[in-house]
Amino acid sequence: MPSPMERPFPGRERTNKMPNVSLNESGPSTDCHVAVIGAGPYGLSAAAYLQDAGLGVKVFGEPMAFWSERMPRGMLLRSPRVASNIADPRAALTLEAYEAATGTQPVAPVPLSTFVSYGRWFQQQLEASLVRTPVVNVARAHSAFRLTLKDGVTLTSRRVVVAAGIGAFRRRPEAFARLAPSHLSHCYEGRQIADFRGKRVAVVGAGQSALESAALLHEAGAEVEVIARLPALRWIGQHSWLHGLGPLSSLLYSKHDVGPVGISRLVAYPNVLFRFPLSVRDKVRTRAVRPAGAPWLVDRLASVKVTTGQTIAAADSVGKEARLRLQDGSERRVDHVLLGTGYRVDVSRYEFLSTSLLATIRQRDGSPVLAVGFRSSVPGLHFIGAAAARSFGPLLYFVAGTEFASQALSSHILENPLNG
Numbered sequence: 001m002p003s004p005m006e007r008p009f010p011g012r013e014r015t016n017k018m019p020n021v022s023l024n025e026s027g028p029s030t031d032c033h034v035a036v037i038g039a040g041p042y043g044l045s046a047a048a049y050l051q052d053a054g055l056g057v058k059v060f061g062e063p064m065a066f067w068s069e070r071m072p073r074g075m076l077l078r079s080p081r082v083a084s085n086i087a088d089p090r091a092a093l094t095l096e097a098y099e100a101a102t103g104t105q106p107v108a109p110v111p112l113s114t115f116v117s118y119g120r121w122f123q124q125q126l127e128a129s130l131v132r133t134p135v136v137n138v139a140r141a142h143s144a145f146r147l148t149l150k151d152g153v154t155l156t157s158r159r160v161v162v163a164a165g166i167g168a169f170r171r172r173p174e175a176f177a178r179l180a181p182s183h184l185s186h187c188y189e190g191r192q193i194a195d196f197r198g199k200r201v202a203v204v205g206a207g208q209s210a211l212e213s214a215a216l217l218h219e220a221g222a223e224v225e226v227i228a229r230l231p232a233l234r235w236i237g238q239h240s241w242l243h244g245l246g247p248l249s250s251l252l253y254s255k256h257d258v259g260p261v262g263i264s265r266l267v268a269y270p271n272v273l274f275r276f277p278l279s280v281r282d283k284v285r286t287r288a289v290r291p292a293g294a295p296w297l298v299d300r301l302a303s304v305k306v307t308t309g310q311t312i313a314a315a316d317s318v319g320k321e322a323r324l325r326l327q328d329g330s331e332r333r334v335d336h337v338l339l340g341t342g343y344r345v346d347v348s349r350y351e352f353l354s355t356s357l358l359a360t361i362r363q364r365d366g367s368p369v370l371a372v373g374f375r376s377s378v379p380g381l382h383f384i385g386a387a388a389a390r391s392f393g394p395l396l397y398f399v400a401g402t403e404f405a406s407q408a409l410s411s412h413i414l415e416n417p418l419n420g
């Protein structure tokens, strides 16, 4: 069997805080012990913990591809600095450590370009093998998994950790189905903001992606209108005084700052939230990540037209224009429609999961049903990141969740050998 292209990583010195164990799992011999699909914050963090535990890990994918290719240039991170660390078991590869190592000026909010470079630097510190070629198929092979890469190479692994992010889950509401492809894009694709200079752009949505894209488009010289279903735009941090109460504030909000007062504390304990009934978890999740913009966008959007309380009833392309009909009967003619309509987890949209494997993954409305250790109903198959948010709560949507996810995943794998 040909071996995939690999690039050896510069090693970093081991300390002896964690045992370098080898797992005593019986079963077929495989090319690696754990295959991690996706080299974003979750995949890289998981690899750091798993390699530290002495497991043979391969990470698949271009490091930080989603952040470098799919987010608008000039974007600022919404998460605070302290919640923007990609976790590693020794807390040695923090954002601060990256800045110190590279002479990067620490600033808040964190610029996208800094975060992308930080993630790539993090990856370079790992010993785990990186295979940049994407995985196109994962299938069960006896009691292991067979992975096929885009270049046709195949390899086997005892376990697979899916850390493939949200790119596959972008939502395109049905109302836009009749627009010509050239008239429509999702924020996921809208990175080349400068291309819209002088163009009329309708941005649909009221979340951070939509609002930040609208601000960047406006600043790039586009004529922008934000159209949102909400009765009014919401802004994060409306009660900023609650953050300035010293020790009392830390009782109200966790350092991750995901969710409003009180809920923020609960969200910080995914293993506690996991034990709540699904209906409660769903309520907490929905409340914690409801559409809202970061406070620094308020001024930047001050001269942008915003229409709230309106849904798009119909959309079609008329010659060179996109025509939108709003619920109130009014019409808009624009050059382009940018959807900031978010993402909805549906693992069947991970095209690399074979049909037969997908059929054996227990799901609820598209989310995999997960147990402790992020394990799915298929032995040896784990999901981390946004795909795990329905089970472990909204922290898993954010970089701040990497610490919990990687710790829980690696402990579970070490303590629960697969047999057979």
Ligand SMILES: Cc1cc2nc3c(=O)[nH]c(=O)nc-3n(C[C@H](O)[C@H](O)[C@H](O)COP(=O)(O)OP(=O)(O)OC[C@H]3O[C@@H](n4cnc5c(N)ncnc54)[C@H](O)[C@@H]3O)c2cc1C
Pocket (backbone or CB within 6 Å): 037, 038, 039, 040, 041, 042, 043, 060, 061, 062, 063, 064, 065, 066, 067, 071, 072, 076, 077, 078, 079, 083, 084, 133, 134, 135, 136, 163, 164, 165, 166, 167, 208, 209, 352, 384, 385, 386, 397, 398, 399, 400
């Ligand atoms: C506009 C925007 C702004 C955001 N801002 C923040 C923020 O400020 N702070 C924050 O914490 N979160 C933010 N998020 C959420 C952010 O997406 C997640 O925090 C983060 O990306 C989760 O990391 P991940 O590793 O799960 O996913 P990703 O970063 O998406 O990484 C997954 C990777 O897997 C790769 N992949 C997918 N399929 C395959 C395959 N078959 N083979 C190989 N590789 C594959 C993808 O290309 C991708 O690079 C933001 C999201 C958006 C859309």
